[in-house]
Amino acid sequence: MRIIVQKAKCQGHARCAAQAPDIFKLDEEGYILPSDIEVAEGEELPASRGARSCPERALELTR
Amino acid sequence: MATNPVPDHVPPEMVRDFSLFTSPGMPPTLNGDPHAAVARVHDGPPIFYSRYNTQDGRGTWVITRAADQRKVLQDAETFSSHRSIFSSILGENWPTIPLELDPPAHGVFRSLLNPLLSPKRVLALEPAVRERAVELIERIAASGTSCDVMKDFAFPFAVSTFLRFLGLPDDRLDTFVGWGKDLLHGDDKERPVAARTIVAFIDELAAMRRQEAVDDFMTFIVQAQVEGRRLTDTQVRGIGVLVFVAGLDTVAAAIGFDLAYLARNLKDQQLLRSEPDRIPLATEELLRAYPPIQLIRVATKDIDFEGAPIRKGDYVSCATMIANRDPAEFACPNTIDLEREDNRHAAFGYGPHRCLGSHLARREIVIGLEEWLARIPAFRIKQGTAPITSGGHVFGIENLILDWS
Ligand code: HEM
Ligand code: SF4
Numbered sequence: 001m002r003i004i005v006q007k008a009k010c011q012g013h014a015r016c017a018a019q020a021p022d023i024f025k026l027d028e029e030g031y032i033l034p035s036d037i038e039v040a041e042g043e044e045l046p047a048s049r050g051a052r053s054c055p056e057r058a059l060e061l062t063r
Numbered sequence: 064m065a066t067n068p069v070p071d072h073v074p075p076e077m078v079r080d081f082s083l084f085t086s087p088g089m090p091p092t093l094n095g096d097p098h099a100a101v102a103r104v105h106d107g108p109p110i111f112y113s114r115y116n117t118q119d120g121r122g123t124w125v126i127t128r129a130a131d132q133r134k135v136l137q138d139a140e141t142f143s144s145h146r147s148i149f150s151s152i153l154g155e156n157w158p159t160i161p162l163e164l165d166p167p168a169h170g171v172f173r174s175l176l177n178p179l180l181s182p183k184r185v186l187a188l189e190p191a192v193r194e195r196a197v198e199l200i201e202r203i204a205a206s207g208t209s210c211d212v213m214k215d216f217a218f219p220f221a222v223s224t225f226l227r228f229l230g231l232p233d234d235r236l237d238t239f240v241g242w243g244k245d246l247l248h249g250d251d252k253e254r255p256v257a258a259r260t261i262v263a264f265i266d267e268l269a270a271m272r273r274q275e276a277v278d279d280f281m282t283f284i285v286q287a288q289v290e291g292r293r294l295t296d297t298q299v300r301g302i303g304v305l306v307f308v309a310g311l312d313t314v315a316a317a318i319g320f321d322l323a324y325l326a327r328n329l330k331d332q333q334l335l336r337s338e339p340d341r342i343p344l345a346t347e348e349l350l351r352a353y354p355p356i357q358l359i360r361v362a363t364k365d366i367d368f369e370g371a372p373i374r375k376g377d378y379v380s381c382a383t384m385i386a387n388r389d390p391a392e393f394a395c396p397n398t399i400d401l402e403r404e405d406n407r408h409a410a411f412g413y414g415p416h417r418c419l420g421s422h423l424a425r426r427e428i429v430i431g432l433e434e435w436l437a438r439i440p441a442f443r444i445k446q447g448t449a450p451i452t453s454g455g456h457v458f459g460i461e462n463l464i465l466d467w468s
Contacts, residue, residue, distance in 0.1 A: 009137070011417040014182045015407070029177035030422065055407040056137070056414075 001044050002062050003037040003051050009058035019053050020046035032058065067114040067122045072374050079104075079111040081125065083357055083382060084118075089454030091461075097454040098320075098353055102388035102397055110371045116380055117359060118254075118456045119151070123380040124371055129392035129409055131369055132381040135360060136414035139165050142360035142379055144416060149304060152246075152258045159308075160301035166415055171289050172302070176419055179280070185422040192224050192427055196434040204438050208468035209445055212322050213461060216435070217315040224427055225310035230279020231268075243311030247457045265303035269296070280306070306419075312457060313355055314424050318431050319450075319460040320353035321346075324399065325436075326444045326465055331401055336436040345401035346429050351408035352399050354383040355458045358412055383409045384458065442467040 003023075012031040016024035023043060025033045039047040051059040069078050081104060083089055088100030104111075109128045116123040126132050135142045143165050150157045158164050161172040178184065199220055203210045210216070218240050223233050245257035272282040284302055287294060294302075325332040335342055358381040362373045373379065386409040388396040393406075411418035418424065444450065445466035452460050 011413070011415060012177065012181075013411065013417055014422060017182065026182065028181065028183075029174060030181035030183070031177075049404075052405050053407065055409070055411075055417075056133070 001039040001047065003039060003047060004060040004062060005032055005034060005036050006058045006060070007032065007034040009056045010054075011056050011058075013055050015053040015055060016050040016059060019050035023047050024050050024059075067120070069112065069114060069122070070374070070377070072372050073112045074372070077108070077110070077112050077371065079107060079113065079125075081111070081113050082115045083380075083454050083456070085115060086454070091451050091453045093449040093451055095452035097452050097458050098384050098388070099397060101382065101384050101454070104385055105388060105390055105396075110369055112371075113380070117378065118148075121378055123359065123378040124373060125380050125382070125385070127385050127389065129386040129389045132358075132386045132409060133413045135368075135379055135381055136358065136412060136416070139169070139415055141363055141366055143363045144169075144360060146359065146361050146378075148359070149258060149308070152254050153262070157297050158301055159305035160298060161419070162305050162309075162416060163301075169415055173415070173419070175287055175289055176302070179283070180419055180423055182422045185426055188224075188228065188423065189426060189430070191227060193430050193434065195223055195227075196220055196430050197438075200434050200438045209464065209466045212463040212465050213315065213319050216431075217318040217322075217463075220431055221314035221318065221427060222311060224423075225314075228280060228310070228423070229307070230277065230281065239307075239311060243308065246308065247312055248453065248455065248459060261304055261307060262300065265300055265307060266296075269299045269303060309418075309420055312459070313420075314427050316355045316457070316459050317350065317353065317424070317428055319463050320355075320452075320458075321349045321428065321432060322435065322442075322465065323444070323450055323460060323463055324349065324353070325432075326442055326463075328399075329441060329443070331399075332436070332441065334401065335432065336441075339433055339436065341401065342432050342436075343429050344403075344406075346425065346432065347406045347408065348399060348401050348403045350410040350425075350428070351387045351393070351403070351406055353458075354387055354408070354410035356410075356412075357382040357384075357456050358416075381409075381412075383412065439465075440467050 010032045014030050017026050048061055051061050088095055088097050104127050111125055113125050114122045144163050147156050149159050161169050199216050203215055222236050242257045242261055245253040268281050269285055273285050276282045284299055360379045362375055362377045365374050390396050411421040442465045445464040448464040450460055450463045
């Protein structure tokens with residue numbers, strides 16, 4: 001599973017990181033790091049929760 | 064009240080008799096529920112025109128759907144924030160920063176300020192926030208079985224946390240709260256006086272910090288450089304005034320509405336008291352149900368937006384309390400479900416102006432509820448009293464007398 005990060009849409013709500021801080025890493029300002037995220041096996045649940053929590057719809061799940 | 068003429072380009076059938084200021088439940092109301100009152104707009108069309116919907120009595124388009132609000136708020140090029148809400152009270156025209164700047168200028172200032180209130184920085188502020196909550200609540204618990212939550216807890220807690228962030232002493236807290244009340248809820252005479260007082264206070268503070276640096280927010284601002292230059296006096300004032308005003312009322316109102324809800328819903332109250340781990344998720348639901356703010360944008364060009372003929376210069380209202388009750392976004396939006404998941408509410412706005420203080424505000428509310436529930440046994444609204452609620456640009460609650468005898 002991958003998470004496509006649309007960095008331009010991120011407004012630093014940090015809801016993703018609140019769900020799964022080890023999967024969704026934020027920069028010093030509190031915005032998501034730009035690269036797409038490769039989800040490790042066994043982490044699908046927190047990863048999809050985090051992606052679904054983004055108020056701006058900046059995170060997209062793909063298989 | 065709704066006496067403004069409807070602009071020619073607005074089709075008469077799109078005008079509705081609705082106002083965040085004058086509709087039923089919006090003026091100060093005993094035992095009111097202004098959030099539930101505005102939720103009724105969802106029985107009507109997704110976008111309509113209101114003839115009286117800002118503090119200075121202007122008409123606005125009203126965007127009710129969360130998805131449409133997201134579109135408006137994410138598109139700052141079409142829907143500008145430049146409207147001098149604060150300075151126009153004084154008959155002046157300078158922006159509060161970053162609130163009333165548009166990208167790209169907006170981003171420069173956001174990048175300057177973001178690190179000061181990032182999730183990481185807020186974590187470092189937490190112990191002091193908790194200490195303050197405990198101190199206030201223990202004093203309340205020791206002095207009886209009833210209190211006015213707004214006066215004795217919500218305001219002193221929110222405002223002193225915030226003053227500490229700004230680096231200001233607590234001793235003028237009541238004065239500051241008074242200014243905030245007059246500014247946000249005052250009449251046409253009180254508002255300009257409060258605005259002028261706040262500007263003078265911020266200007267004076269900036270001058271003092273220029274003369275002698277200390278380790279605080281204002282010193283950071285007067286020393287900051289953007290694009291290689293120090294900020295101008297107007298920019299320093301624009302930031303100082305905004306950050307001062309933003310923290311005065313919002314968190315206190317949220318805590319007030321939340322404790323009023325819990326006082327009336329003892330099962331939920333007991334659940335959170337016995338299982339405090341649920342408080343962070345519950346706080347999100349309470350932020351969804353009781354957000355305080357209406358956002359206003361100004362159209363920079365003519366645009367047909369989801370069937371509405373919006374013309375350049377039109378005001379567009381995105382009220383967070385309306386988006387948060389949108390049935391297309393939230394299942395059973397008028398049911399408060401403290402276990403609601405995937406709760407992408409609009410309390411802190413969408414788009415580049417997402418609340419700068421959101422990480423601090425969230426933690427203040429969570430900590431406030433945790434410490435309150437840990438120290439105050441089952442509480443209700445005191446018999447014979449009734450909290451007064453109001454709508455408007457910023458929703459408020461006054462006079463919340465709780466009783467746990
Ligand atoms: C529950 C409490 C709060 C709520 C619901 C809230 C809500 C909001 C909302 C909806 C906006 C967006 C306004 C717009 O787009 O026009 C905003 C912006 C802002 N808020 Fe808050 N706020 C809260 C607390 C705070 C606190 C405690 C601070 C300061 C420490 C703060 C500082 C700001 C600032 C500086 C902005 C402007 C950001 C920008 O324009 O880029 N807020 N707030
Ligand atoms: S939740 Fe969305 S907007 Fe917020 S930090 Fe994560 S990606 Fe960015």
